[in-house]
Amino acid sequence: MSDVLSNLAHGFSVALAPEMLFLCIAGATIGMAIGVLPGVGALATISILLPFTFHLEPTGAIIMLAGIFYGAQYGGSVASILLNLPGTASTAVTALDGYPLTKKGKAGVALFVTTIVSFAGGSFAILVMIFLAPYLASIAREFGSTEYFSVMLLALIAASTLAPGSALKGLAMVIFGLLLGTVGADSTTGYYRYTFGNLELVDGLNLIAVVMGLFGVSEIIANLVSGSDSRQEGGTVSLKSMIPSRREMSRTVGPTGRGSVVGVIVGILPGLGPQVASFIAYALEKKASKTPERFGEGMIEGISAPEAANNASVQAAFIPTLTLGIPGDAVMAVMVGALMLHGILPGPSLVVEQADLFWGLIASFWIGNVILLILNIPLIGVWLQVLRIPYRILYPAILMLTCIGVYSIRNSGFDVAIVLIFGLVGHGMSLLRLPAAPVLLGLVLGPLFEDHLRRALIIGRGDPVIFLQSPISLGALLIAASLLAWIGFRSISNILSRKKKPEGT
Amino acid sequence: MKASNRRTVQNPESSVQFKWARREFVCGLVLIVIGALSGIDAWSFGFGSMARIGPGFLPVVVSVILTLLGLAIAFNGFMDPTRLEKSRFLPIAAISLSMITWILTVQRFGFVPATFALVVIASMAYPGRRVVETLLAAIAISVAGAVLFITGFGVPLDYVALP
Numbered sequence: 001m002s003d004v005l006s007n008l009a010h011g012f013s014v015a016l017a018p019e020m021l022f023l024c025i026a027g028a029t030i031g032m033a034i035g036v037l038p039g040v041g042a043l044a045t046i047s048i049l050l051p052f053t054f055h056l057e058p059t060g061a062i063i064m065l066a067g068i069f070y071g072a073q074y075g076g077s078v079a080s081i082l083l084n085l086p087g088t089a090s091t092a093v094t095a096l097d098g099y100p101l102t103k104k105g106k107a108g109v110a111l112f113v114t115t116i117v118s119f120a121g122g123s124f125a126i127l128v129m130i131f132l133a134p135y136l137a138s139i140a141r142e143f144g145s146t147e148y149f150s151v152m153l154l155a156l157i158a159a160s161t162l163a164p165g166s167a168l169k170g171l172a173m174v175i176f177g178l179l180l181g182t183v184g185a186d187s188t189t190g191y192y193r194y195t196f197g198n199l200e201l202v203d204g205l206n207l208i209a210v211v212m213g214l215f216g217v218s219e220i221i222a223n224l225v226s227g228s229d230s231r232q233e234g235g236t237v238s239l240k241s242m243i244p245s246r247r248e249m250s251r252t253v254g255p256t257g258r259g260s261v262v263g264v265i266v267g268i269l270p271g272l273g274p275q276v277a278s279f280i281a282y283a284l285e286k287k288a289s290k291t292p293e294r295f296g297e298g299m300i301e302g303i304s305a306p307e308a309a310n311n312a313s314v315q316a317a318f319i320p321t322l323t324l325g326i327p328g329d330a331v332m333a334v335m336v337g338a339l340m341l342h343g344i345l346p347g348p349s350l351v352v353e354q355a356d357l358f359w360g361l362i363a364s365f366w367i368g369n370v371i372l373l374i375l376n377i378p379l380i381g382v383w384l385q386v387l388r389i390p391y392r393i394l395y396p397a398i399l400m401l402t403c404i405g406v407y408s409i410r411n412s413g414f415d416v417a418i419v420l421i422f423g424l425v426g427h428g429m430s431l432l433r434l435p436a437a438p439v440l441l442g443l444v445l446g447p448l449f450e451d452h453l454r455r456a457l458i459i460g461r462g463d464p465v466i467f468l469q470s471p472i473s474l475g476a477l478l479i480a481a482s483l484l485a486w487i488g489f490r491s492i493s494n495i496l497s498r499k500k501k502p503e504g505t
Numbered sequence: 506m507k508a509s510n511r512r513t514v515q516n517p518e519s520s521v522q523f524k525w526a527r528r529e530f531v532c533g534l535v536l537i538v539i540g541a542l543s544g545i546d547a548w549s550f551g552f553g554s555m556a557r558i559g560p561g562f563l564p565v566v567v568s569v570i571l572t573l574l575g576l577a578i579a580f581n582g583f584m585d586p587t588r589l590e591k592s593r594f595l596p597i598a599a600i601s602l603s604m605i606t607w608i609l610t611v612q613r614f615g616f617v618p619a620t621f622a623l624v625v626i627a628s629m630a631y632p633g634r635r636v637v638e639t640l641l642a643a644i645a646i647s648v649a650g651a652v653l654f655i656t657g658f659g660v661p662l663d664y665v666a667l668p
Contacts, residue, residue: 055658168581172536172574178567179543186550186560193550193560194543217600224596224630392631393642396624399600400650403607403623404616408660413608420604424597431590432532450563462556491581 004130011359015063015367020360023060027067028368029375035075036383037394043331043437044219045072047211048398050338051405058342059357063364065338066318069331070365073274073314074118074372077307078383081110091310093278097295097302104298109244113300114307115376117256121308122369124260125267125315130362132268133351137323140348145455146466150473152449154480155326158269160438162276167487170438173429177442178449180205187451200414207337209406209415210443213422214429214436216402220395221427244300252304255285259305263312268320273329273437274313281309315365322346322358326445330437333444522588529582531589536575544568599630615663616655620647 014020027049034045049068053061076091081098094114101110143151156178160170183194184204195201259281266277285305286292295302317328318335325347327333339346344354351358406415426436460466468474544565553559603626611619624643654660 052658166578168574168578169532172571172578175567175571175574176536176539179539179564179571182547182564182567189551189560191550191560193564194546217604221592221596221600224600225593227632392628392635393638395631396603396627396642397646399603399623399627400620400646403604403611403620404650404654404660407611407662408654408658411661413611416604416608420601424601427592427597428535431592432528432535434532446563453563454558457555457558462554464555491577495581 004134007134007355007359008130008363010355011361011363012367014059014356014360015363020060020063020364021367023056023064024067024364024368025371027064028071028372029379031068031071032075032078032372032375032379033071033383035072036079037075037389042069042072042076043211043334044215045069045075046331046334047208047215048401048405050208050211050334051408053338054341054409058339058344058354059360061342062335062339062357062361065335066361066364067368069335070122070311070314070368071372073310074115074376075383077114077118077310078111078376078380081114081303082107082383091278093275093282093306094303094310096282097297097299100296100298101300101303106298109248109300110303111380112244112377113248113252114303115373117252117259117304117308118311119369119373120256121260121263121310121312122315123366124308125264125312126362126365126369128264129315129319129365133319133323133358133362136319137348137351140324143324143348143472144470145452145459146470147472147476149449149452149456150467150470150476150480151324152326152445152452154476155320155328156438156441156445156449157480157483159329159441161483161487162269165433165435168491169434171487173435173438174442177439177444178446179442180210180439181443181446182450187447188454198414200412204447205443206406206409206415206418207334207341207440207443208409209418210422211334211440212402212406213419213424214426214439216398217419217423218426218430218436220398221423222430223391223395225427248300251300254288255281255301255305256308258284258288259308260312262305263309263314264316266309267313267316267328269328273317273331274310277309277313278306281305318361318365322350322361323348325350325448327441330440333440337444522590526589527582527585528587528589529585530579533575533577533579533582536578537572538575540568540570540572540575544572596630599627603627611662613666615666616651616660617647617665620650 015024030049031042031045034048035042046065046068050065053064056064073091077094077098080091080095082102084095084099084102098110098114101107156174157171160174161167181204183201185192185195185202192202262281262284263274263277266280267274282295282302282305285301286295289295289299289301291299317332321327321332321335323346325336325345327336336346344350344357402419403416406419407413409415429436456466457464467477547561547564547568550561550564551559552561552565603623606626607619607623610622621643624646625639628639628642651664655662655664
């Protein structure tokens with residue numbers, strides 16, 4: 001206990017240093033400003049801003065990235081409440097009751113409640129993280145390659161199958177990501193795989209370039225193709241209109257508590273991101289409510305629960321990412337990628353060896369959340385102005401940021417070409433309704449996955465029975481197998497039920 | 506039958522669909538092709554043995570799984586009447602051309618001209634012509650970018666270079 005407190009105190013001393021404080025504030029503010037923009041989700045925001053953090057030292061870089069991430073998450077909620085323009089799936093749930101509140105003239109109250117509730121959810125998750133992460137890390141320290149391989153396999157399968165949408169397609173995209181991860185020189189033999197004689201591919205595909213293509217450029221193309229720049233006039237918000245009545249405030253307490261718990265549980269599990277957390281929290285709240293029929297008409301409960309869950313899961317997702325080195329979703333995959341670019345491999349030893357980074361990051365979460373709480377309210381007027389920038393000016397500016405951002409990583413025009421290629425691939429994928437997030441997870445974990453597989457098989461002298469001999473590995477494989485069996489069962493029963501029903505209904 | 510199929514397609518207001526292409530089936534086919542091609546290429550990498558897996562082991566295994574998943578999706582989607590949406594040529598062409606131009610000119614002519622061209626070409630993807638607004642935006646974005654990245658972050662590029 002005192003251990004945790006002294007670690008935390010150390011963390012605050014790291015995160016409150018002027019430079020770190022500045023990076024945290026800058027990250028949260030910029031993240032929020034970009035996250036507010038319609039159609040730009042947290043992942044796109046991070047990928048656009050990622051190159052800026054390369055010049056920083058690792059702790060500063062990750063603190064700033066984390067700030068960008070939760071800033072963007074907040075920003076997305078603002079856009080969905082005021083304009084019904086959710087940037088991400090998780091804030092789409094907030095729009096369900098948030099936008100009706102705006103139409104009723106209660107935008108101010110909705111924003112205020114969102115801010116407070118997000119802070120509460122985030123804080124709860126940080127508390128859980130402080131106590132759980134070191135414990136989890138101490139278990140993970142016993143992991144060998146066998147355990148890592150099986151747990152990664154479980155994470156990959158869970159991420160692709162539990163996310164909303166077709167499980168088969170999710171699985172196919174994780175596999176596609178693994179395939180992309182093998183591009184470049186093989187780590188043990190140095191054999192060039194899928195490089196097609198191109199020396200720039202020897203180091204593998206640049207993760208940032210792939211992210212920017214799949215999430216930045218493809219998004220721009222999709223918006224231009226569908227011509228969906230439908231902007232509604234947002235409500236105006238005065239500071240006075242933001243203060244909720246005591247009754248409204250007390251109505252948020254229960255949903256916030258339930259939402260936070262849902263968020264933390266979902267956030268820790270691999271593969272379940274904030275969107276699942278907010279959906280579950282919303283559904284749960286609707287079940288718990290005495291007036292479920294009024295959800296969707298502007299219920300305070302309908303924004304409190306998903307927002308608390310959303311932010312709790314965002315923070316909780318860092319727990320497996322930092323202690324096991326196994327990211328649960330695409331955003332965490334980018335975080336891991338960013339850490340690896342700085343030469344830090346997230347994993348159980350990070351908690352001890354990079355104590356500055358680990359505890360500094362935790363402390364900065366809290367500081368960043370407080371800053372957002374303070375900033376969010378007076379800046380709402382500014383966000384409304386940002387939302388008025390026409391898309392026809394916005395997207396060329398985003399393209400400029402993308403090009404120079406990727407170029408500056410290693411002064412390579414080739415990487416910018418990779419962005420374009422994956423922008424087109426991503427557009428094709430969205431036409432085929434193939435999810436892009438699992439690709440990133442496969443791409444980031446691919447090389448580690450292969451290394452652990454190779455090492456485990458060397459230890460087992462080529463006998464795969466080794467994966468069944470450790471209890472952790474066996475457990476992970478059993479869960480993974482039952483997930484696969486469940487998908488198989490579900491898709492077969494889908495086919496059968498479709499045959500019974502007449503087509504086209 | 507045909508009329509009822511029409512009603513099942515998604516986003517009827519925002520997109521045009523192919524008449525012939527069933528989306529889920531096409532999706533499966535695409536994955537089969539990717540899996541097959543990468544698997545064939547990976548065969549020459551060297552499979553190794555189970556005790557010492559070679560560079561081709563994971564790519565081959567993964568390609569086979571991708572092909573099988575493609576088959577499952579194509580099979581599953583064979584009866585699904587949802588049509589593949591058509592994309593539009595202009596946005597794809599304008600965005601591609603703008604980025605290719607930027608890549609080819611940024612080192613030779615400098616950041617400002619390259620970005621100016623990027624903005625002008627990319628703007629052509631947007632319906633309607635606003636010449637003055639586009640030119641002003643192009644100047645503003647390229648100058649702001651130059652100040653931020655070259656002056657601020659020290660990216661080694663020229664502002665304007667004469668070839």
